Amino acid sequence: MNAADKSEGVVLTPAQAKARRQRNIAIGLAVTALCALFYAITLAKLSHGAG
C-alpha cells in the first residue's frame, strides 16, 4: 500500500455512504424539530403564565 492509499482512510461503499447521508439528514431534521418544539413549549408556557 502506498502513501496515497493510506490518506484515503476508510472508503465507504455506496450503500454505506447512502445510509450515512440519510442518517445525517434524519438527525438534522430531528434537531430542527426539537428546536421548534422547545420554542413552542416556551411560548406556550409564557402565554400561560401571562394569562
Place this chain on the structure above:
Amino acid sequence: MSDITARYDDAAAGLATGAPGDFVALLKPRVMSLVIFTAFAGLVAAPGHLNPVLAFASLLAIAVGAGASGALNMWWDADIDAIMSRTRGRPIPSGRVAPREALAFGMVLSVFAVFTLGVAANWLAAGLLAFTIFFYAVVYTMWLKRWTPQNIVIGGAAGAFPPMIGWAAASGQISAASIALFCIIFFWTPPHFWALALFKQTDYGRAGVPMMPNVKGADHTRFLILAYSILLAPIALSPAFLGLEGKLYAGIAAISSAIMIYFAVKVYRTRQGKEADKAAGQLFGYSILHLFLLFAVIVAERGVGAVLGHLQ
C-alpha cells in the same frame, strides 16, 4: 492484502449501515401507537386543562420514551430475537444496526423524553415516564422475561403506565380513576399475550423464553386466559363505577367484555389442531379491539363533554 488494508476493511465492515427507517423500527412503532392512544385518553380524561401545545409535546415525549424503552429492549434481546421467526427481521439481529448504536439511541431518547415531559407538563409525569422506561428495560426485559412465566403479568405494568402518565401530565396528580385506567391495561395484557404465545409457543420455547404455554402447558394457559378475561370485565367497568365515565362507556364496556369472555371461553374449550390456533388468533385480535374500544369511548365521552362544557 496488507495488514493496514485488512484493518481498513474491518473498520469499514464495522461502520453503521442502518437507514433512518431501521432506527424508527427500533422504537416499535406499533406499540408506540397504542401508547400514544392510551396516554391521550388519560390526558383527555383527567381533570384540569393543558395547553394544546403542551399536551402535544407531552404526548410526543411519552411516545418517544416508550419507543426508547423498545430500543433498549431490542438491544438486550438481540440474541433471542435472532432465534424467533417473529423477531428475526428486527434491525439488530438482521445486522442493519449495531447493538451499541441501539443502546446509545435508546439512552439518548430516554433522557430527552423524560426531560421534555418534565419541562412541558410536570415532573410527576416525567418521573412516572422514567420509571416506566426503567421498568420495561430493566425489570421486564433484563430480569423477568427470561426468568419466570409470570413475565408478562408483572411486566405488563410498563404498558399500563401511559394513561396514568397522560393523566398526571394534565392534572399533576395520581387518582383512583387513573389507577383504574392502569388496571384495565394491566389485567388485559396477560390474556392478550398468552393468546399470542399459544400459537407461537414453539418460537418462545426455542428461544428459551419461559412463556406460560411452554412452562405450565397450553391447557393451564387456557384456564388463566379465561380467568383473566373474566377478571378484566369488572375492571373494564370500573371507570363507570368511579364516576369517570357515563352510561355509554358502561354499555360498550359491558358488551365488549362479554365478547372478550366469549372468545376466551372458545380458547378454553378448543384445544386441538388448527381450530385451537384459530381460536387463540381470534382472541388475540379481539383483545386489541377490546382495549381500543374502551379507550376510544373514554376519549369520545370526555372529549365531547369538554367541548360541550366550553360551549356553555
